[in-house]
Amino acid sequence: MAQFHNIKFLKEVEGLSQRQIAKKLGISRNTVSKYLKQNEPPTTINRQKVYGKKESSDEIKRVLPIIDQWLEEDFKRWGKQKHTAARIFRRLEDEYQFKGSESNLRKVVAKRKKKLQEIFIPLDFQLGHQFQFDWGEADIFLQGRIQRVYLFCIQLSASRVRFVRAYLHLKQEAFLDGFVHEFEFFGGVPTEGLFDNLKTAVEKILQGRDRLEQEAFLALQAHYLFKAEFCNVRSGNEKGRVEGTVGYIRRNAFVPLPNVQSMDELNDYLLEWCLKEAEQRTVPYTKETVAQMWEKEKEYFHPLPEKRFEACKLVSCRVDKTSLVTIETNKYSVPCRFVGQTVWAKIFVDRLIVVAQNEVIAEHSRSYEQNQMFTILDHYLEILVKKPRAVRDAHAFQSSDIPEVFRRFHRKMREQEGAIGDRKFVRLLLLHREIGMEKLTQALLEAEKTQVFRYEVVHEKIQRLTNNSFMFENLSREKTPTNLLDYKIQKSSIAQYGQLTGGQMK
Helix, strand or coil: CHHHHHHHHHHHCCCCCHHHHHHHHCCCHHHHHHHHHCCCCCCHHHHHHHHCCCCCCHHHHHHHHHHHHHHHHHHCCCCCCCCCHHHHHHHHHHHHCCCCCHHHHHHHHHHHHHHHCCCCCCCCCCCCCEEEEEEEEEEEEECCEEEEEEEEEEEECCCCCEEEEEECCCCHHHHHHHHHHHHHHHCCECCEEEECCCCCCEEEECCCCCEEECHHHHHHHHHHCCEEEECCCCCHHHHHHHHHHHHHHHHHHCCCCCEECCHHHHHHHHHHHHHHHHHHCECCCCCCEHHHHHHHHHCCCECCCCCCCCCCEEEEEECCCCCEEEECCEEEECCHHHCCCEEEEEECCCEEEEEECCEEEEEEECCCCCCCEECCHHHHHHHHHHCHHHHCCCCHHHCCCCCHHHHHHHHHHHHHHCHHHHHHHHHHHHCHHHHCHHHHHHHHHHHHHCCCCCHHHHHHHHHHHCCCCCCCCCCCCCCCCHHHHHCCCCCCCHHHHHHHCCCCCC
């Protein structure tokens, strides 16, 4: 640019000839002539046009359509299985007898890739309209041992509020349970959710953006009245808000590794972390905090339904002859009157409920161990009435949920009364249905102090605890019937006893 200016100045202002200008500036006359013929300054683009080399040889031009086709196909594929420039060069050699240079081809491929790069549009989301979902992973210390947990991550697209909840697995019941807690945390339901094509939500990918959705996921949408939208296959960038959120949560909420005794403790910590983040962070391109924008966004949410959604997986199972149902390798007891029947099990994240004839017949805490058995003593009491000797060795009677006083009292009753003691003890167990396990335990403890291990003693203690003992009161003389006043008990005579024994007295 400086040279162009000097040449023009020397020619038009000082009036020098081309030869004089070339001599004075130390350049060739051809350069002087070229610049004098130009009407516009030599910008960078113009200089590249004049001095730049040919973009490609005829051999490269021949294969350019093939290169473009391969790169466009790569653009639609998974990011880790795409052509490199070296792979393109080898394929062209093998399949199209390419004779050009590999170094030149690398430059061409780099330029073509830049042209195919996707362009993103800045977005400004409406309040209350969209949330984005994704799963993440992190490690924690659970009861002193390292444990991998799975993070249910949601972010509101407008206010940027984050919600995260941890689970031990990625099963459908965890997926559904996350939304129940998420909507309660947000204080309402946004209009739309953006998702990957995960199996817990999508049964089959159809043409375009159409999806055959899982029935349980459709039930969730119908309950909370929101609509699910799905990204194109292998296009996680379409939900860029939450994609960055997953990494942010892992780096900030899980470093250092949380040390907790239960998943409930971990999720309480994560809830506090989300609220603290909302107070401290600001929404980009505004002066408002996330919490302030969140308060505005709540006005646009659909209200929460009156009842919670049942975030469970429903399975049918048959009660075997030991009054157990099998759920994922584990066995759980139900009342023995349902033996041989088919029942429904509702499998939640933390518990399972067994239903028969629209009635809840059993409820257990869910176990994630394998090949375990979980029994409740009450489920077997009817059969123990018929088989009382089995009470000592019954699996449910050995449970840690049964206070130790029950086993001590039973041993004493068995020692003192044998089989009769077993039957009476089962009768004692049945009393918990009327007074509750707590009062029955208290009655056994008080009876144990007397060192009299009998049904009658426990029953008396229960009457006192439940205020059902009979109270005797003296009637006043005015209220006493006349015939009772005249009634007197005659004293017994030894002579009468002698008559009964035939007059023989010992």
